[in-house]
Amino acid sequence: MIRQPDPKPDVMARRDSIVAGLRALLPESGVIAEPIRLKPYETDGLSAYRQVPLAVVLPETTEQVAAVLAFCHQNGVRVVPRGAGTSLSGGALPMADAVVIGLMRMNQILDIDYADRCATVQAGVTNIGITNAVAGDGFFYAPDPSSQLACMIGGNVNMNSGGAHCLKYGVTANNLLGLKLVTMQGEIVTVGGAHLDAAGYDWLGLLTGSEGQLAVITEVTVRILRAPEGARAMLAAFKSNEIAGGCVDSIIASGIIPVALEFMDRPAIHACEAFAHAGYPLDAEAMLIIEVEGSTEEQDRLLEKLSAICNQFDPISLKVSQSAEESLAIWKGRKGAFGAVGRISPDYLCMDGTIPTSQLPHVLRRIGEMSDSYGLKVANIFHAGDGNLHPLIMFDANDQTSFHKAEAFGADILKLCVEVGGCLTGEHGVGVEKRDLMPVQFHAHELEQQRRIKSAFDPGWLLNPSKVFPLTDAQTAELPRAA
Amino acid sequence: MTSEQAIVDAIADAARAKEPVLVQGNGTKAGMLRPVQAARTLSTAALSGITLYAPKELIISAWAGTPLTEVEAALAEAGQHLIAEPPDLSALLGGTSQSGTPPQTPVQTPVQTLGGVVAANLSGPRRVAWGAMRDHVMGVRAVTGRAEIIRSGGRVLKNVTGLDLCKLLTGSHGTLGVITEVTLKVLPGPEAAATLVLPGLDPVAGVGALSAALGSPFGVSGAAWLPPEAAQRVAALPSGASATLIRIEDFTESVTYRIGRLKDQLAISGSVVLDTDATRSVWRAVRDAVPLDPAPDDAVWRVSVRPSAGPAVLAAVQKAGVSGFLDWGGGLAWLSGPATTETHLAVEAAALATGGTWTLMRAPETMRGAVRVIPQEPPAMARIAREVKAAMDPAGILNPGRLYAGL
Structure with a gap:
């Protein structure tokens, strides 16, 4: 269980005047302070943790965001930026003495520039909203996190979100050209633009994935890409995780970079098949979904080469889709994985470590052993090309012991990821969830260096507090006393 | 410096003495940006060698002083390549020494190091489709101005654990830390x-x-x-x-x-x-900007703008006697012309008019010390830049003044 510091008593005592101050800055509907209406903002995708904030503001312009931040800065009030609230790591979890800045009303597409292949949108535009705006002209925005129907681009930038197609197209950081941001002091700044290379320090890179620790992002300029002529998937099932891992290695060694290369273990295959009836082979220990792009002839050639590689690994089954519909069927199970696991188990934790791909068989074996010893089921989904592993740990939230065990199991998996040369989080972020695990990956002085960078932007530590970094001694002193 | 520890010791010593340090690899890029006035020099060139190459994981790690050619050769042997296609500008930049006088006879220019390419975030033509050098830096080790070894990122392709100091250090030209080891994502080269x-x-x-x-x-x-x-x-x-x-x-x-x-x-x-x-x-x-062919005394700039603005940049600088060519679909203008404040201001104006940026790649030392070699930061970011510099290098000893006067 991750503990949060107590609210600052002086801020709580000034609640009414703070709310009145915020009301003076925003339209009537832009400030929420009634307890019943604050409730929807108490949690995000990590729903085991809940805290109703002091107030919620819903600005519609960058200037309103700047006014709110300047006010909070002057009054020593903590701020939690929030997009759609889909964070799986508790990145948008409020604190009782914090103002949540919800950016969902900033949902305008400001500019689409096909000649320069970029689009500028407000932070509250959904990920899929960017692609939808340009798809009619044959373009798309590449990063595609599973939550793309709901998650917002501002949150994507703050978490450096990935997706299933990163192997070819990269993560958010690689598809970003410019930002408009507001500092904690209330200054509006533009970083980057429609050009490719910035001179000077790479603020764009530093802000991406900074989890709301450095500034509030209000506008984003992204690269948009012309969609390929077509894409098609194939499915290959194998007798063991080791064999499937060997097949992944051979694919990479062949020089083919598939646009997606997804790995599912036996429990994941079974869960997804029961849910989606996608025709997955239930006798397989491991399964790969491989997708290629290009003209029909190019797809044929690549899928033929890939089939030949898979055939060297004694596959249980091999299915090359012949049409867009068949590709959709192959993807259907994988895309429904979260729902599928939710059907088996009332609750699950979705973990997110990255490992060197060569370590996959070893890591899956160890996760299997941990699953036995914790007595909790786990299904593993893996972006095999880039080593990003998503174990889904199933538990029962009505049973506190089961939840605590699931958390401990998850922590053990992430420690294992670091132990084999990987990292704590590939695309979900540290948030609250993995905050206390940071010393597993970083030395104390390395964390201190990161804290100093945070302080350079936010000297008062008002932005998205008590996340990413383990609490300092001073903060620990503010923890509620154990009951 | 033949070991990371030797770099730690050298920086600790310089910090105690409060003496600035010129940080470099083989010094092939000393002719770009502002000249550094430093009593001491710290080179990573002897810290050399590939430390990890896992072709099947698309990852290569090497010490900062490793010649880039050595990295490229190792990759080529496995049919892979550096995604950002970094340029070799030794011929272009080697024409002007730190003192600004072109050498009378061509000397054997030393090869650029991996650390130098990363510290300068230099990318070539493939950048337009596949990203910059900074997009493929998966991990770094560096020694900060506090004489501490820090790591950021790692050896995996997807990593959002903590603040991304890889990107902060990439392109920081040795002003925030001395990069000692780099891990890059690589890809199969094309058939x-x-x-x-x-x-x-x-x-x-x-x-x-x-x-x-x-x-x-x-x-x-x-x-x-x-x-x-x-x-x-x-x-x-x-x-x-x-x-x-x-x-x-x-x-x-x-x-x-x-x-x-x-x-x-x-x-x-x-x-x-x-x-x-x-x-x-x-x-x-x-x-490598071969089409540019500047006169020995000419200045050279790289201007990055929205691609459709490339032609306007060429037209605008022409009146000042500056000419060049376009890469990145029009988004990168390589320019050369007489090394004067007037020509520089014309390049600045052309870049600013189209919402872009510039980098002074080559000019006599007096000019490099007198003009804005890269654009000025807006006030808020200038303050944060000072704070970040102080956070990484509190004594202000690492390549002072390389990017901005007084920083």
């Missing part, structure tokens, strides 16, 4: 490549064609426009006309198919297709 050469287009029409090609579904990995005099300097290109260059890299059949489709769609009379070998040599020349 084949081809270039479609469209002759005789003016800059606007040329960039229009590049834009159409980059907006096609055919995966263009290079897009440049050279004026006639620049095209002339590249062997394998038809002479006497401007050249609009479009590159495809992929499997052989795909290259044939895609370049054919582009040729048909763009339908420019007189267009020719270059084969794999000619394509490699032409794009190596574009990468």
